[in-house]
Amino acid sequence: MPQDTPSSVNNNPPLEPIRKRATFPRSLTELVTNQLVPGDMAKSQALHTNMGVDYVVVFRFKPDEKAKATAGFEKLVHKLSSVGLATEVRNGEEHSVLVFVKVASDEHMHAEIYRSRVKDWIHGVRSSEPARDIRASLEQDPLTDAERLRIIYQLITNYEEEGGAGIRPKSREWEYVESVFALHDHTFNKHWIKEWATKYRVTIDDLDDIRNRFGEKVAYYFAFENTYFTFLIPPTIFGILAYIVLGSFSPIYAAVQCLWSVVFVEWWKHQERDLALRWGVRGVSNIESKRHDFRATKQVEDPATGETQLVFPWSERLKRQLLQIPFAFVAALVLGSLICLCFAIEIFIGEVYNGPGKSVLTFTPTVILTTCLPLLTGAMSNLAKRLNDYENYETDSQYDRQHTGKLFVLDFITSYMGIMLTAFVYVPFGSVLVPYLDVFSKVLVKDESQLNTAAEKGFTINPDRLRKQVIYFAVTASIVNFAMEVIVPYLKRQSLIKFKEMTAKRTNSGLQPSANVEDPPEEKEFLDRVRSEAGLPAYDVYTDLREMIIQFGYLSLFSVVWPLVPASYLVNNWFELRADAVKICIEMQRPTPWRADTIGPWLDALSFLTWLGSITVAALTYMFSNDGIGPDGRPHDIKAWGILLSIFFSEHLYLFVHHIVANAISRIDSPGRQKERKDRYLTRQKLVQDSLEKLPKMLQTDDGNVKPITRATLEEDARQGSLKSSTPIEQFWSRQKGWRESAKMGQLYIEKAVDEEEAAKGKKEL
C-alpha cells in the first residue's frame, strides 16, 4: 500500500470532484448530484455498494485509556456477535475504530422480522396476525429498507431483557461508542434529489419512497411540509389579490386566512391518520418503550396479580409538573425582559435619540440580542431539560412530548414576542411609554439638544414599524435561515477539509498517518466514504419540523399585517423541501428509520397557534382598520371595548367554525379508512368463526334457527317434566303445548274479544 498518498485527496471522495474542478457547478442540481456521485464513475463503484453493511458502529477511544478501550472494544464486538450480528473491523479517523455490522444469517433476520410483526399485531398496529410462514409473510408485506434497518438498530440498541445487545451510543456503559449509523444509499439519494429538483409537485409515491428508505418519522416531516406547501397556494393567490385590492389589515383577508388555518390543521390531522393507515403504522405510538432513566420511588404490590411493581406515584409527578407554571413565568420574564430591553433601546435610539454616534448605537440592540439571547435560551433549554428529567416520565414518548412542549414555550417567546410588543404595546401605548425612555437619556445624553425633543413630547408612533417587522420575518429571516441551513454547512465542511489538508501536510512527516494507510486497495474508496459519513452529524427531524411550525405561527398570527406573507412562504418552502432532501442526503448521517403515526406534540402547537391567531388577527384588524382614513397603517382612536369585543366575537366564531370543520373533515371517507374498516371486518369475521367452531357440537345444531325436530323434542321434554311434578310454575307453563297451541289460544281470545265487542255494540244499538 502506498503510504505517502496524500490522505486528504481520498478522505472525502464525494466532495473530491468538486474541489478538483475549478469551475463552479452550473446549477444547484449539478452541485448536489456531483457531491453524491463522483464524476469519474468508471473509476469507482464505491458509492454504489454498501458492501452488504447494515450498520457502522463508531468506537472512539481516548488514547490515554488504552486498557479500558481494548476491554470495551472486546465487549462491544462480543455483544454484537451474541445477538447474531457479523462484524468486520477497520481503522477509523482520529482515535476511532469502525465496526461494520450485518446480520449473520437470513433465518435469524427472518425470525426477528416475524417477532417484530407479531409485536405489532399484538399492539394493534397490524390488524391481522402475520402469516406463520415467514416467507409468505414477506411476500405479503415485502421488507422495506426502513423496516430492516429499524429491526437491526433495535437489535443493537435494545436492552438485553428485550433481546437486544443493549449498545446505546454515548450512554454511561458505552461511553466510547460514538454513533451507530446506517450507510447512505447513494443510488437512491441521487435519483431522489434529481427527481425533486426537476418537478414541481411531490406526490404520494415520492413520500412512499422516503418512507421505505428513511422510515415513517422522516416521511411524516416531508408529508407535512408538502401538505403545507400545497395548502399555501390558495392563500398566496388570495393574499396577492388582497394586497392589491384590500390592502393591509383587511377583515376579509383576516377571516379567509383564519378559516384557511383551521382547515389546514384539521386536514392535516385527517391526512396524518390516512398516511398512518397507508403505511400500516397506526397505533405505533402506543407501543411504549420504558425509559431507561426512569427512577421508580415506590414498590407497589399489584392487588390482582401479587407481583411487585416499581412505580412513581402520579401525585408526586403532578406536584413536580406544577413547576412548569413558574418555569413558564421565569422564561417569559427572562427572555421577555431581554427582548423588551432591546426593543426599548431600539426605539429610543431610532426615534428619540439624535446625538452623536447614532449610526453605531443603532446596532446596540442587535448586538445584545445576538449575544445574550442564545445564551439565555440555552440556559432556559437546559432548565427545561432538567425540569423534564425531574418529572421522571416512564416512557420515551411521554418524555419527548413534555420536552417538546417546554421547548415550544421558549420558541414562542423568542419568535413572536418582538412583533407582539410592537403591535400591542408600542402602537397603543407608545405615546405614553416613550417618555419613560428618559432613563436611557441619563446614561447616553449630556446635552438636551441631542434628543429629538419634538418626538419625545408629541411622540407619534412609527406606523410602518409593524409591517417592516413582519416583512423581515417573512422574507429576510427566511432567506437567512435558508442560508444558515444549506450554505453555511457547505462552507463549513469545505473549510474543514481545507484545514485537514493543511494539518495533514504539516504532519506529513509520518507522525500521525491518516487512517486509510492500511486499507486494502479495493476497499479504499469505500472506507474513505464511510469515514466521511461517520464524521457527519445525526439528523434530527424535530428541528426541521419546529422551523415549519414557527413559520406557520407567523402566518396565522400576523399575516394580516402584510398579505404577501403566504406568497413569500410558498416560494421559501418550495426550496426548503428540496434543501431538506439535500441536507439529509449530503450533510447528515443516514437517519435511523423510526416509525411514527403523527407529528406528535407539534400538532398541539399547530392548534394552539391557530387559536391564538383568531385572537391576534381580530385585535390587529380592529386596531389598524382604517375606515376611510387611508391606508397608512396608523391606528385610529382605539377603544378597549372595541378590541375586546372583536376578540370575543372572533375567538368564538373560531371555536364554532373549528368545531364544524373538524367534524366535517373527520367524516370524509378515504382509501385508508376504507382499508381499515375492511381489515377490521375480516378479522372479526375470522374470530367469530374460530370461536363459534368451539361451541359444543350439540349446540351447533341449535344455531339461531332451531330445527323443528330439536324444538319438538324440547317441548316434549318440557311436557314430560311438567307431568311428573307440578309446582305452580310448571303448571303455568304446561297449559299450552307448543307454539301451535299458543297461537290457537290467542286466536280464541281474539275471537272472543271481538265477539263481545260486537255483542256490546249490538246491545247499545238496541
Place this chain on the structure above:
Amino acid sequence: MPQDTPSSVNNNPPLEPIRKRATFPRSLTELVTNQLVPGDMAKSQALHTNMGVDYVVVFRFKPDEKAKATAGFEKLVHKLSSVGLATEVRNGEEHSVLVFVKVASDEHMHAEIYRSRVKDWIHGVRSSEPARDIRASLEQDPLTDAERLRIIYQLITNYEEEGGAGIRPKSREWEYVESVFALHDHTFNKHWIKEWATKYRVTIDDLDDIRNRFGEKVAYYFAFENTYFTFLIPPTIFGILAYIVLGSFSPIYAAVQCLWSVVFVEWWKHQERDLALRWGVRGVSNIESKRHDFRATKQVEDPATGETQLVFPWSERLKRQLLQIPFAFVAALVLGSLICLCFAIEIFIGEVYNGPGKSVLTFTPTVILTTCLPLLTGAMSNLAKRLNDYENYETDSQYDRQHTGKLFVLDFITSYMGIMLTAFVYVPFGSVLVPYLDVFSKVLVKDESQLNTAAEKGFTINPDRLRKQVIYFAVTASIVNFAMEVIVPYLKRQSLIKFKEMTAKRTNSGLQPSANVEDPPEEKEFLDRVRSEAGLPAYDVYTDLREMIIQFGYLSLFSVVWPLVPASYLVNNWFELRADAVKICIEMQRPTPWRADTIGPWLDALSFLTWLGSITVAALTYMFSNDGIGPDGRPHDIKAWGILLSIFFSEHLYLFVHHIVANAISRIDSPGRQKERKDRYLTRQKLVQDSLEKLPKMLQTDDGNVKPITRATLEEDARQGSLKSSTPIEQFWSRQKGWRESAKMGQLYIEKAVDEEEAAKGKKEL
C-alpha cells in the same frame, strides 16, 4: 270459575291494600313498600314469583281487524318459537293478549350467552376470550339478571339476519305488538327502596345491585346522580358561608363554584370510565347496530373486496346537517320571541302598568307561557326529530347522539333564556328599553294616569328581579318538578283505578267482562299483577338525566346570584335519587337492561354548560359587584370593556384550569384502570406465546441469544462461501473470522493509535 267476582277488586293487586285501608300510610317508605307487597303476605305469593317468565309481549289488536289480528298473532308466536323461546298465552285487558315468553332450554340460553360474550370479546369489550366451556365461563363471570334479560330481549327484537325474531314493538311490521317488557322483581325492589329510604349515602355496591338488575344504562344514571349529589356537599357548605359572609355576586364564590364545576365534570368522566371497567362494558358503544330506518342512496363497490355496499354519502349528510344552523336560529327565534314577549308583558304589567285589573293581568305571561310554550316546544321537538330523520344516520347511537344534541338546544332556550334576559338585557338596558313598552299601553291603557309614569320616565330597574328568578328555579321549580314526577302520577293512577272501577260497575251486566274471568284461580293474582304492569309506561332514563343536566346548568350559570342554590339542590337531590328509585319500581315497567359505557351526549352538554358558566359568572359578578355601594344588587355603572375584559379573563382562566384539571384527573390511577392494564398485559403475553410457538423449530434454537455452536457454524459457512467465490463484498466480510478476530483487530488499531500518539508527543517534547 266465578264469573261475577267484581273485576275491579283484583285488577291491580299491588295497589289494592292501600285502597282498602282507610288510614293514610304513616310514611313515604311505608306507602311505597306497601304498594310493592300487599299487606296480607300469607294470602298471596303472586309478587314473589315471576313464574319463570322472562318477558311478556303485549299484543293489542283492533277488534275490527279480526283476520289480520289472528294472522299476526300466529306469526308472532311462531317467530318466538323459532328462536327457541317457549310461549304461554293468557288473556289481557282491553283487546289485548299477553304472551309469556321464556327460553325453552338451558343449553339454548347458554349458547346465546356464549355468542354474546364472543361478540363482546371481538369488539374489545372483554379483554379475553370467554372460556370454551360455557359452564366454566358462567362460573368465571356469573350471569346477572340484566345480562340474561338483555340477551333474551335481543333474541326477540333483533332482525332475523342477526339471529333474532325481529319483533320490534310498534314497528310497521308488528303494529299490534304494543310492548315487550320484563316483570319486576318485587322482592328486590322492596329491599332496594327500603334500604335507600333509611340510609344517607348510596355506595358503589348499591350501584352494582342496580346494574345487575336494570343494566348499566340505568345504573349510570344513578351513579351520575349520586356523584353529583356527593359533589354538591362542598359547594353547599361554601355557599352557606358565602351567603353569610360574602353575600351575592362575590368573585370568590364565583371562582370556587367555577372550579368546582370543572372538577366535577372531569371527575365524572374519570369515574364513568372506571365504572365501565368495573362493569366490563368499556367500549360497548362501539358495537354499532345498524339503524333500520337508514336509507342508502348509493351502491358503492368496495375497491378492496369487490362487495357492493349500500351507503349514504357523507357529503350529502353534511349538507343536510348544515340545516342544523337555521334550525337553531329558528328555535331561538320562535321560542325566544315568545319568552321575550312574556318577559316584556310581565315587566310592563309589574312595573309600569298601574291601571285596573292589574292583579288579574299579572297572570297573562304565565298563561301565555303555560299554553303556548309546550305547544311551540312540541312543534320544535317534532321538527328536530324530522330533521334528525332526514340526516339519515347509519347507526342507532349516532342517531341518538344527534337527536339529544338538537333537543338540548331547545331545552337550553326554554330553561335559561328567562334568566339570561333579566341579567343581560333587563338590567343593563332596562332603562333604555322599558319606554318602548308603550306598545302595550296603546292596547291596554286608555288613560295616561293608569301608567306609573314616574317609573316609565325615570325608570329604575328592579334589582331583586334576578335573584327572585334564580330562587324560583332553585327552590320552587324543584319542588313543583318533584311533585309532577312523584305525586301527580300517583294521583293519576289512583283516579284511573277509580275510573275503571266505576266503568266496571256500569258494564257489570256482563257485556264486557273483565280480562281475568277465565284465569285459573292459582294464577289469578299473578296475572292481575302482570296486567297491571302491562298498563304502565316504559321508563326512559334520558328524561331523568336531562333533568339533572338542566339543574346543573342553573347551578353553573347562575348560582353566583344566590349562593344557596347548591344547598337547595343538595336537599332536592337526596329526595330525587330515592323518588327515581320509587318511580322505576312502581310507576314504570321494568326497564330493558341496556348496556352503556357513558352518559353519552349529555357529557358534551355538561362540558358546554361549565364553559358557558365561566362566561356568565364573570359577567354577572362584574355587573353586580358592588364595590362599597352596599349589597343591594343594583348594578353600578356598567362599562362594556369591563364586562368584556372580565369575560375574556375568566374564560381563558377557565380553559387553562380545565386543561390542568383534566390532565391531572386523567392521570389518577384507580382499581378499574389497574385491572384493565393487567388484563391487557396478560392477554398480550398469551398472544406472544401462542405466536412464538408457531416459529419454525429451526429458528427457535436461534432465540435471541445465538448458541455458540450455531454461531460458529454460521461463520464457518461464511468462510467457506468466501473461499469459493470472491466478489468484493465477500472479500470485505472475510477478513476477520469470528468476533474474536474482530476484537483482536480492533485492539491492534487501538494500540497502534496510542503508540503513534505517544510517539508524536515524544517528538514534540524533543
